[in-house]
């Protein structure tokens with residue numbers, strides 16, 4: 001259970017699915033229109049490629065759809081339970097969806113990559129080599 005929480009926490013923070021250390025996106029500002037989707041080629045920490053194959057993130061569109069549905073359905077149920085008008089729901093949902101759309105874009109890519117990449121503990125290897133001193137053979 002702890003490993004699952006750790007994985008979810010790394011996912012929400014958009015970290016590498018393999019090492020949970022490095023950020024998956026180059027720029028922190030997700031509202032920058034041109035830089036929002038820029039990802040490093042590989043993880044600096046573990047070497048995991050962030051684009052495993054060309055066109056890999058086409059599948060992330062389905063993740064994005066599911067995430068918007070996960071946002072829409074509870075909001076719609078809350079609208080019915082609180083007896084709000086549909087116009088209020090529609091306007092507030094569009095505003096909220098526009099605000100969170102850059103994050104959902106990134107999160108959908110992260111979720112899709114998390115489906116295919118498992119976590120691995122990164123162990124630092126210390127290799128001790130016996131080298132002769134100067135003058136020794």
Ligand SMILES: [Zn+2]
Nearest residue numbers: 016019043046
């Ligand atoms: Zn990594």
